[in-house]
Structures are given as structure tokens and as C-alpha cells.
Amino acid sequence: MTLSPPRAALPPADQAHRSATLLVGCAATLLVLMNYSAPATTLPQTAAGLGAGPTGQVWILNGIALGLAATLLTAGTLADDHGRKRVFLIGSAALAAASVVCAAAGGTLVFVLARIVQGGASAAMLSASLGMIAHAFPPGAPRVRATAAWGAMIGAGLTAGPPLSAVLAQWGSWRLVYWVLGGVAALLTLAGVLRLRESRAETPRRMDVPGVLALGLGLTALLTALTQGRAGWASVSVVALFAAAAVLLAAFVAIEARSRAPMLDLSLFRRPPFLASIGGALVTGLAVIGPLTYLATIVQVAHGFAPLEAAGMTAIWTSVSAVSSIVAGRTRLPGRAQLAAGLAVGAAGDLGLLGTASHWSWGRASAALVLIGIGSGLANAALARLSVESVPAGRAAMGSGANNTARYIGGSVGVAVAVAVVGAARTAAAGTDVMFVAAAVVAALGAVLALALRDRTAGG
Template structure:
């Protein structure tokens, strides 16, 4: 059972509003920061003197910290206080944003982005846990998780646009100063307005599970990121081997503990299986290709980074709107079926975008972006609901951490696979267009397979 500190008389409504507004704002900020380099990579790389391999790490380093820390921070929040971990995450995001803003070279910037990922993990995992503690199951929770899911789409839409505009006005470092201030304000407001919530029966620190899981996922994401510069490098193979050993050790540790960080028995729950598998497919088949699409529009269609970000905002903006409206769907419709419908719409939108060529107009992509955006929003809303409702009430942040770990590991793999396929035939506009077409087709097929899987898993 989850306990929630009782607010003073007359402040219950304000406390409930804060329990939605602050996690939503934190998710918006985290996703804006996650996608900010998409529109400013050239300026950032030039300012830091980064080479081709450095550019890969500039874009992907935040994913390493994010994926590695989501489950750990969610579990710690359930046991030691969600507001506490949320506030620590906000402070860490502020400090790491300052490090990125003042970084003289690639090394410090990449380190700062990794810490930003860990801090963002704390905000994302605890945010859904705070919402679950404040809103009991029913229409109000469905609305609250829909709002949280909508922030994913809005953050992806606004991040590249905001960073591009700030870069034009004051240089690429400006975004990181803005993120630092916003994070500091967010943490201060959280300490003053949020009630504390935690499990009534803390499980204690599962140090072996925490270490093996975090290091295993970190090694896997690092291997995927570095592998984009050459999959047969000894370092990449060593990281893949280390990831396999560590994740196997994590499974063995959790199977033997009486109070594990992640109860492996949860995978026998259809709703939990839907939450994790749906998030993994979303990362693989949706985030992967969409993260690459803005770059393709610049290199193939000749659009500026700002215009490319605005075109991509058709998809992410509609994702925001669709997630907000998901609460209006009949309550009798199972979340798993709606998740499958969202993935099917994402696949249909990707099929509609096939046929990109150097002489295409950007309008050619709009129908597919519209359909895929609606599907992505519906899927995000259902994944947020499943994340907290598929686990015991006192493990809501852990459920969010598991869900989002799958999402961002999938996204890391998706980006790497899309990049490899898209550039496999060369880096000229025609070759890149053909490669992107193949990558889009593969993504659509994976999304369709995910929709079929979601339809096959029956919730109980």
C-alpha cells in the first residue's frame, strides 16, 4: 500500500493539482532536453570540436544515463519517498545542465548529458508514481496519466524548436542555461507543494540488483551507441559481452531475493507484459525512425533544421493532442487493445511515408505524420496507464521505471538500426532517401507486429 502525507486543511485540491502539474512539467522538460540536440547538432559539434564519433555521443549519451537509471530510481522512490527522489532529480538536472553549458570540450559535455539522463530518469519514474499515489484508479487517474503521456509528445515537439531558436539568438549553450534554471525552479516548487508518498512496507536496498541492472543496461546502451561507428570493434564486443553477463546476473539475483527490486513474477501478469513489450516496440519502431526523420529532411529535402523540426512537430504535436483526448474513450475498452490500436496507427502512418525522394516536397510526409502522431499519442496514454496499474499500488514508480527502461532501450536500438539501414547504401541524397525508405518499412513492420502482440495478450 502507498501512503501519502495528509495536506493541511484547505490545501487538498492544491496538493492534488501539484501532483499532476509538477510531474507533467518535469516530463515536458525532460523530453525537451532529450530532443534538444536534434536541431543544433552541427553548431554543438563545431563549438566542442567533436569529430564523427563524438557527434554520435553528443546525440546519444543521455540515453545511456536514462535507460540505466529508470528502474533503480523508480524502486528507490517507492521505498524512500517519491517527492525526495523527484527533488533530487531536479537538482541533478540543474547541475548537469550547467556542466553542459560551460563544457569546453566533448568529454565534459558527454559526461553532463549522461548525468542529465540519470536525473531525467528520476523525474520520469517518480512522476508517474506521484500521480498514482494522488489519483485512485478510475476516470481521474485515466485523465492524469493521459496528461502525463501527452507531455512526451509535446516535449519531443518543442525541444528541437526551442533549442534551435535559442541557438539562433544566443548560441547553442543557451538551451542548457534555460534547462538549468527551469530544473532548479521545478525542484524548489516540488519541495514546497508536493506531499510525500512511499510504500508502507519498504523493501530495503537491493544493492546487487541495482548494480547489476544499472551497469548491464548501461553497457548495452553504450555498445549500441558506439556500435554505430563499427559493430566489430573489440570495445563494442566487450561491452555487449559485459551487458549479457550483468543482465544474466541481475536475473539470477532477483530470482533468489525475497524482496527483489524487480519481482520477476510480474512478467506473468498480462498487463505488465503489455506495459513492457509495448514500450519496447514503441522505442524500436516509432521513436527510432522519428528521431532520424528530421536529419533526413535536412539532408534529403534540403530543409533547414528549424523547418525540419516544425514539420516533425506535426507528428509530435498530434501525439500530444491524441494523448490528452484518450480519456474520452469508453472505459470498457481495455488499455491493451487501445495500445494495439495506437501501434497499428503508427505502422499505417509509417507505411504512408514510404517513397521519400530528393525531389519530394515536405507535404508528401504530412498524411503519414498525422496518422502516426495520433497512434503515438494513443499508445503513450495507454502505456502510462499500464505502467502504474500493472504493478502493486506501492510499486508504481518501479512500474514506471520498468516501462520507461524498455522504451528508451528500444529507442537506442531503434536509432542505431535505423541509422545503419539508412546509411547502408551511401550518404548521398538519393542513397540516403532509399535507405530511409527501407528503415521506414522495417519500422512499420515491427510496429504492426507489436500491435498484433498487444491484441494477442489478454489482460486479466
């Protein structure tokens, strides 16, 4: 019998670099998701402090999603071509500055604009951090565990953000959370300067300016239409925004098809793992993030939950998701099989929430939320892995940007659909049930499609 040689240990300097990259990257993702979810439990206080009306309140919640979705793919491409550390540091410094503006804002417009800037800064941090992790960890078990840890920070950040914001608001003011998060962003910038190494693609490309403009403006129009549409989908401005989004996004596809150095190589959509990465992220947003985000509002209206009670309910889902994602990094399931399993378990959890608007049971709801958390964790770990393994070497940040763009668009569409479905139903309870049945169907279809895609690569 022939024994294989022992695996050579990494030099201490390389091991320290990997550890630092993973620590800073995970801390950045945790911070971004905490900041993303922070206003959820302090919206009444924030709106009162800024003098915001109903439309302003919607933008207080969704301004950061607009900034994220509109810039994630661009940020990832810039990181790969011009330096992942550089883009990360620009993003973390911008997040610190925008957080200070949020904390000191005297009116709704300034606050919302600062949240949009926070979204762009967060996009830079998310895409660059996963790109740096993929560069530091070679394909195989080490990268699977590292990307699973990164994916776990999504659930952890969503868990920690709302209660931290609520507690700080009780201690002082709703503004306090932005001072704290801004300070953490500044510390992360310093840590990045001292501990991160620069990396970029071996063959960097020139910036695809027409593609950047078409995609950014198209996604901005789409997200603005989805946000404004909650006040009335048939208004002239909303219809015009949807039309502009369709034209601009079609122009983006045409530009990328003809470009010699496209920001998004359209041939990637012929790769099953890339399709699974984008489709799975979109389905996760539609079937999990959207309905679960709106459920927090439903239980406050239907059952009189206090904001902290609603945050505690949401934390069941998000905290289980964080743990499940870390455990998923230790499994040997192929990425697409793990994604399909996560979506299937999430679909079962969605069905378990039927009837929650008419009759609340903590036991039954908690069991369903645990199922959704397990499914979310499996899916998040698989999506982080697929997003870097489904693209060419050196384009990991772009892969991360494309994946997360789909996730946040799916989440925004999911919330808009949830609001429309519940609002159009005869009763809120009936509408909520329709919402969860639809979410379960979408998740189940996503699971089937993830398995049906024939994989021709080792990464999926």
C-alpha cells in the first residue's frame, strides 16, 4: 500500500494572512448586515425624529437596498480589476462617513441619501471581502469552510442589528446605533490597512463605463419603482420608472453582448453553477427575505407585538441561519445539492407559517422559523461557495457582486409582492396565507431547478 505524503503546513505568514483575511471579511459582512437591518425596530422613533411621512418611512427602510443593488456588480468588477483591498477600504471608510451623516441628519432627505451611500459602501465591502477570501483560500475544503463562515455572517448580522438598534434607542436615541456602527466601520478600515494584502485579477480589464451606467441607472429605476409602488402601482411615475428600468436593463444586456471587455460576461449564463448562483440568490430573496421581512410588520399590526417582540421572532430565523451556515461548511454536499436542500427546507418552513396572522402560536411559529433558518443557512453557505467557484479564476469579487445583486433585487421584489398580496386580499389573514403559499411554491421550484441544471464543472 502506498501512503500519500503528509500535507505541507502553510508558512506562518501565509496562515496569518488567511486568518486575518477571513476575520476582517466576516466582520465586514456582519457589520454590513447589522447596519442594513438596524432601522427595522426603531422606525417610529426615526420617522418622528426626522419628520418623515409614510413615503419617507418606506425610504428610511429601503434606501440602503437601493444603494446595494445598484452598485454590487460594479463594485465587484472594480475590486477584481483595480484591487480588492483598495475597494474594500474605500467602502469601509465611506460607510463610516455615511453613518456619521445618518446619526447627525436633521431631515428625511439627508438621512435617506446617506443610507443610499451606505448601500454603495456596503456593496464594495461585501463583494471585495468575499473576493479576498476566495483569493486567500484555494479551492477545496478550506475555501468551502471559509465561504460558509462568510455566509453565516449574513444571518448573524440580521440577528444582531434590530435588537442592538432597539437597545441603544432605549438607552439614548435612535441616532446612537449609527454612531456605534460608524465607529466600528472606522476600526475595520484601520484593520484593513494593517492586515489585508492587495490582490487583483491577473488580466485586469478597462472599466466598462456604458455597462456601469446602464446597469446602475436601470437598477436604480427598478428599485425606486418597487419602493414608490407601495403607495400605488398604477401611478404615472411608477409605470414610467418600470418602463425606464426595462429599457436600461435591456440596453445593458446589449452593451455587454457587444463589449470586448464586458463587466458581466453573458456566456457565464451558460454555466449551470453560475445559473444556480444567480437563480438561487433571486429565489432566496423572493421566498425568504421578502415574506419574512414583512411578517415582522404583520405580527405588530395583527397581534400587537412590540418592536422588540417582532425582532425576537425574526431572530429565531436569522440566528438559526447563522449556525446552520457554519455547520453546512463541514458537509460534503455539492453546492447545487446543498442549495436545493436549503430551498426545500425553507419551503416547508413557509408552509408552517400558514395561519399565523389569524392565530399566533409561539410553538408552531418557532418550529417553522427554525426550519426556515436551517434552510437559509444551507442556502447562504451554498450561494457564497457557488458565487466564487462558478466564475473564472480572478473574478471572484464580480461573482459575489452578481450573486448579491440578485439576492437584494429578489428581497425588494419579495417585499413589494408581499405588501401587494396582503393588501389586495379580502382580509390580512387570508392575504398572509396566500403570501406564504406563494413563497413555498417559489422556493420548491427553485430547489427543483437547482437540481435539474446539468452540471459540467466540479464546482457545482
